[in-house]
Amino acid sequence: MNNKIGLIIKREYTTRVRNRSFILSTILLPLFFFGFIIATTYFSIKSIDKQHIAVRDESGEFKNSLKNDEEITFDFNNNINADNFAGEGYAAFLHIPADFASGKDSVKLISSKQLGIGTEEKVRNVIDDAIRDHTLLEHHIDKKLLDSINNVKPDELYHFSSVIRQGKKTEHSNAGLSYGIGFGSGMLIYITLFIYGAAVMRGVMEEKTNRIAEVIISSVRPFQLMLGKIIGIAAVGITQLLIWFAFIMILLGVASFLLSPETLQHTQSLQTAMSNQGNAETAIQFLSTKETFLSANWALILPCLLFYFLGGYLFYAALFAAVGSVVNEDPQEAQALMLPITMPIILSFIIMVSTAQNPDSKMAVWGSIIPFSSPIVMMARIPGGGVPAWQLALSIILLIGGFILTTYIAGKIYRTGILLYGKKVTLKEMSKWLFRRS
Amino acid sequence: MRLLQLENLKKYYASHKAVDDISFIIEEGNIYGLLGPNGAGKTTLLRMITGIIYPDEGRILFKEKEFDPLNDIFRIGYMPEERGLYKKMKVGEQALYLSMLKGLSRKEAQKRIRYWFEKFEMQSWWNKKVDDLSKGMSQKLQFVITVLHEPELLILDEPFSGLDPVNANLIKDEIFNLSKAGTTIIFSTHRMEQVEEICNKIILVNRGKKILDGDLNQIKNDFKEHIFRIGFKDTPPVFESEAFKVLNSTDHVVSVHINEGYQPSQVLRQYLDHDGAIHSFNELLPTLNEIFIRQVNEVETTPSFSDSI
Numbered sequence: 001m002n003n004k005i006g007l008i009i010k011r012e013y014t015t016r017v018r019n020r021s022f023i024l025s026t027i028l029l030p031l032f033f034f035g036f037i038i039a040t041t042y043f044s045i046k047s048i049d050k051q052h053i054a055v056r057d058e059s060g061e062f063k064n065s066l067k068n069d070e071e072i073t074f075d076f077n078n079n080i081n082a083d084n085f086a087g088e089g090y091a092a093f094l095h096i097p098a099d100f101a102s103g104k105d106s107v108k109l110i111s112s113k114q115l116g117i118g119t120e121e122k123v124r125n126v127i128d129d130a131i132r133d134h135t136l137l138e139h140h141i142d143k144k145l146l147d148s149i150n151n152v153k154p155d156e157l158y159h160f161s162s163v164i165r166q167g168k169k170t171e172h173s174n175a176g177l178s179y180g181i182g183f184g185s186g187m188l189i190y191i192t193l194f195i196y197g198a199a200v201m202r203g204v205m206e207e208k209t210n211r212i213a214e215v216i217i218s219s220v221r222p223f224q225l226m227l228g229k230i231i232g233i234a235a236v237g238i239t240q241l242l243i244w245f246a247f248i249m250i251l252l253g254v255a256s257f258l259l260s261p262e263t264l265q266h267t268q269s270l271q272t273a274m275s276n277q278g279n280a281e282t283a284i285q286f287l288s289t290k291e292t293f294l295s296a297n298w299a300l301i302l303p304c305l306l307f308y309f310l311g312g313y314l315f316y317a318a319l320f321a322a323v324g325s326v327v328n329e330d331p332q333e334a335q336a337l338m339l340p341i342t343m344p345i346i347l348s349f350i351i352m353v354s355t356a357q358n359p360d361s362k363m364a365v366w367g368s369i370i371p372f373s374s375p376i377v378m379m380a381r382i383p384g385g386g387v388p389a390w391q392l393a394l395s396i397i398l399l400i401g402g403f404i405l406t407t408y409i410a411g412k413i414y415r416t417g418i419l420l421y422g423k424k425v426t427l428k429e430m431s432k433w434l435f436r437r438s
Numbered sequence: 439m440r441l442l443q444l445e446n447l448k449k450y451y452a453s454h455k456a457v458d459d460i461s462f463i464i465e466e467g468n469i470y471g472l473l474g475p476n477g478a479g480k481t482t483l484l485r486m487i488t489g490i491i492y493p494d495e496g497r498i499l500f501k502e503k504e505f506d507p508l509n510d511i512f513r514i515g516y517m518p519e520e521r522g523l524y525k526k527m528k529v530g531e532q533a534l535y536l537s538m539l540k541g542l543s544r545k546e547a548q549k550r551i552r553y554w555f556e557k558f559e560m561q562s563w564w565n566k567k568v569d570d571l572s573k574g575m576s577q578k579l580q581f582v583i584t585v586l587h588e589p590e591l592l593i594l595d596e597p598f599s600g601l602d603p604v605n606a607n608l609i610k611d612e613i614f615n616l617s618k619a620g621t622t623i624i625f626s627t628h629r630m631e632q633v634e635e636i637c638n639k640i641i642l643v644n645r646g647k648k649i650l651d652g653d654l655n656q657i658k659n660d661f662k663e664h665i666f667r668i669g670f671k672d673t674p675p676v677f678e679s680e681a682f683k684v685l686n687s688t689d690h691v692v693s694v695h696i697n698e699g700y701q702p703s704q705v706l707r708q709y710l711d712h713d714g715a716i717h718s719f720n721e722l723l724p725t726l727n728e729i730f731i732r733q734v735n736e737v738e739t740t741p742s743f744s745d746s747i
Binding site for chain 1: 514535
């Protein structure tokens with residue numbers, strides 16, 4: 001009997017892993033992911049265009065104090081007015097009235113279209129700084145002194161370090177890293193829940209619409225067929241995760257080999273000759289990033305990631321299988337019935353986003369304990385290290401109990417639904433099946 | 439020996455009674471025809487016999503022991519009316535997978551698949567996907583898959599639907615071969631001519647109830663109406679007689695109903711006495727179709743209930 005489940009698992013696994021779409025998605029998804037990150041970074045840098053702003057300064061006080069930077073240039077050109085600035089190629093026209101300080105008249109920034117929120121704020125900051133400097137000079141502050149104050153950098157004044165202390169253990173706190181890993185893991189589980197959940201549902205639908213289900217369940221129990229499919233696809237998911245993990249490790253390995261200390265020294269020795277400082281700096285930066293990356297508590301994070309990935313998948317996969325068993329060829333029917341399953345997943349994602357920023361809020365704590373959302377939410381809390389053992393234990397126990405329950409419920413719906421052809425099933429009917437004896 | 443015994447089997451669904459108190463016995467080595475109009479409960483009945491669903495009430499004995507679906511289904515082969523195979527899976531792998539689910543070892547399964555594929559000239563299909571097979575080809579494949587594990591009880595639901603006459607004959611011959619080798623066969627259909635050709639026993643169900651079962655020839659005899667067909671060389675003579683009533687008369691053939699208390703030989707003699715040039719004389723047994731329609735209509739006149747599946 002058990003070797004039948006084994007046969008089903010094997011079939012589900014091998015047909016999927018050999019499938020072209022598995023190979024493609026395994027390679028393409030990480031590429032897509034990296035591509036996405038690179039593209040967003042690129043565009044966020046690229047989109048900062050240099051903006052020219054024409055200024056009419058009636059007060060005469062700003063002539064030398066509005067400072068240009070990489071993003072904004074101020075032009076004092078008396079030929080430009082509020083009507084012709086756009087035609088002359090200026091992004092905006094800044095009008096400073098003579099008695100701007102009296103409160104009667106205001107400084108006006110006129111543009112032909114909405115400026116970026118950053119630009120507007122930048123312009124204000126420049127004006128603020130100019131007025132502050134102006135006021136200080138009016139009060140007889142030495143010009144040299146003022147310049148030296150303006151040039152102070154915080155890092156030169158003091159050093160800052162933040163550590164986490166739990167009992168005797170101290171470690172460097174790295175809120176950014178925890179956030180990144182937490183968000184990344186939550187996201188990963190969220191995406192894979194959908195991918196593999198949908199795979200289960202499609203697989204069940206295929207068996208039902210192909211009418212092979214009836215052939216198979218004259219050899220095995222419907223529950224075995226359902227379980228075999230769920231476990232087989234879980235194995236596919238784990239395979240894919242491991243491949244991705246290996247992929248990351250190889251990338252790290254290759255990168256750190258290329259940027260080994262010797263290479264670094266080598267680069268540094270070349271540095272003067274080639275005056276190629278940029279590369280060496282990048283290399284040092286990379287090494288320290290790698291070190292911080294490895295400093296995260298992977299011994300806890302990885303097992304938890306694996307558990308919550310599997311637990312979350314098992315919790316939802318059976319429900320997806322139940323939906324697949326009751327729908328017929330109509331994909332819209334599937335969409336409608338999927339809604340009660342996808343809603344909590346999407347909600348968990350929303351909770352996860354806020355949890356990643358604030359891992360100890362009430363919503364985060366409960367979200368990480370209740371099995372509907374715990375697979376996604378808990379992963380956003382764990383990298384921060386502040387999860388009490390009892391919460392983790394409770395969350396794990398509830399999730400295990402949760403997927404046993406959903407599998408039991410789904411099994412009852414599945415065994416009736418899979419044999420029912422050409423009939424639309426309502427939620428009410430499905431709930432009736434739960435209490436029916438075989 | 440009784441291979442299968444059904445006792446007061448019931449399966450009720452919310453809207454109707456799919457199987458309502460059906461009992462019958464399947465004797466080893468026979469070919470049974472399970473007959474009934476659409477929605478009569480045939481599929482539900484077969485699903486209970488194959489352990490796919492459990493009856494609400496009643497019990498099933500398999501080989502004179504309580505039916506144990508988990509183990510006994512290895513001895514049953516079932517080809518459902520709604521046939522199906524994995525479309526993207528290769529023919530050989532699929533046959534291997536399904537027969538291993540029926541408990542065969544990989545080696546044994548491979549051996550038998552090779553035997554059947556050769557027999558049905560399907561060797562070249564091994565690496566084809568089911569998607570690439572024609573409907574008739576996949577029907578043949580489905581039949582092979584159903585009999586691979588050499589079931590003692592073979593259940594075929596509408597096995598000939600969608601098959602061309604050549605392939606239908608191929609399957610029919612195979613059914614006879616299996617029967618000769620000792621396989622008991624239940625053959626579910628609403629095509630009467632196929633049943634008359636293949637089966638020696640029938641079970642007739644309608645609206646969840648069994649209305650008739652027994653030996654095919656016996657049933658035909660039970661339902662005979664003493665109608666004889668007389669063929670003439672020339673125009674048949676016309677005369678009145680107490681012994682029979684003419685039902686129907688054409689150029690050379692007369693159908694007569696022989697009245698109670700008279701023998702066919704008496705009718706024959708009367709025609710000879712009237713100088714009838716008799717060419718042929720035989721009894722008209724009712725076709726299964728006529729019996730079926732008559733029986734179904736009889737039930738139909740009783741108060742009706744929901745007709746849905």
